Amino acid sequence: MKNKKISFMNHLECYFNTYLPTVKGLSQSTIVSYKATFRILMEFLYTVKGIPSDKVEFSTLDDKLIMEFLSWLETERSCSVSTRNQRLSAIAAFSIYAQNRDFGSAVTFRNCVLKVPKKKAPRKGRSSFTRDEVKTLFGLPDSSNEIGLRDKTLLCFMYASGTRAQEVCDLTVGNIQFYPDRAGINIHGKGQKVRRIGIPCDASNMLKKYIEHRRIINDTERHVFSSQTHEKMSVSCIEEIYSKYIEKAKQEYPEMFRYHYTPHSMRHTTATHMIEAGVPLIVVKNFLGHVSLQTTQIYTEITQDTMNKQLKSWNDKWFLKDNSHFENTNGK
Missing domain, CATH: 1.10.443.10 (Intergrase catalytic core)
Known part of the structure; x- marks a missing residue:
């Protein structure tokens, strides 16, 4: 007797209800964020492509459609590049899960997701408060x-x-x-x-x-x-x-x-002020709960105010007390 084929939506249900909370141990807020990606994806499929959720299969989600979805997020929903990339990451995470559990049905879906690149966002300075x-x-x-x-x-x-x-x-x-x-x-x-x-x-x-x-x-x-x-x-x-x-x-x-500014700006501020005060990077990392020291190193880009003060101190020390070496020698 052949095994009954499990639908895309059944895999998705098991992913959210069993795998993420039980196996991965993710928090409810993280799971809600992942769910939002697929809720918006289903909205796109229905309103733009005319595909109801009960008709969605792994073969529906090829790389072309995923790219269209991501572009739609930016143009129609005014999502940032960062949000666009987060949605792609959520889809990619599910594609790994699906491939591991239903290789025959999901391997093509997984390969299509791998063809879709993350978009490079213009670098923005981290907003933080001065003292x-x-x-x-x-x-x-x-x-x-x-x-x-x-x-x-x-x-x-x-x-x-x-x-x-x-x-x-x-x-x-x-x-x-x-x-x-x-x-x-x-x-x-x-x-x-x-x-x-x-x-x-x-x-x-x-x-x-x-x-x-x-x-x-x-x-x-x-x-x-x-x-x-x-x-x-x-x-x-x-x-x-x-x-x-x-x-x-x-x-x-x-x-x-x-x-x-957002609430996260205060977290940036705390990190920046700690580093400017000379707190070791590893201490800041543990205090903030960063998994990687690389994340904490972002805050080593000191503020303009701090840079100006340090440059002024350097100028005062090396130039103002003795500026004889800048005197006009008239070519002598």
Whole structure:
């Protein structure tokens, strides 16, 4: 008796419901991101190609169609090159899974995916805050009210900890141990990896006072930061908080905050300021939870402000005190 052929959609269902969470151990947020790629792909197939999802087969997705889909993402959905490449990576990851489980049906699909190159994006500088901008940003929330106190604590905590937005959302009271001069925190990062970090006294005291203010200091399962409608804050809520205060900052301080900023900009800022302060790269890597030191090395590109200060120091040291070697010798 011949084995029953498993459909494309059945493979996709097993991939999301069993393989990614159980075998790979990926977090729910990562799986949601992967699912979004295929949801958008099915939308493209139906609206542009007239192919309903129940008619999709591995042979449907040849390299030409995948290229059309990626171009459609950029032109019709205004996706960045980075997002376009992420969608391709999600499709490629599934093609490996499918080929390993149904070689006869999926090998051509896998080979077609391999023919599609990633697109090179124009290099952009990483947006980060200067020290003056950080100080200004911290002063914007009105901490005399509930929302302002939460927002100020969140901004200060993200700078002190260098955490990702999702890591802040996942933070519970039980993840934190307070000491007289610091706080030790277990951060649940990408791939369900946990790292232990410390934050200094000022940030620790602010965080503790906020948790005490919320009367949740003994509720270890409670999330530290909540929205007005949910016990656990979402990434989109953090994005709205940043958008709110950065827009306010740009209005009140037009000479500052000249770039586009996101919650991840604060993580860039923490890394940049640590490296500028002389913290060893390997320490920064472990603090941020990077898998590779190469990722951390991106932050070694120092800011223009730092470069200007170092050049000024060099000029002051070597030229201003003794400039006799620059005097006009009239050809002598």
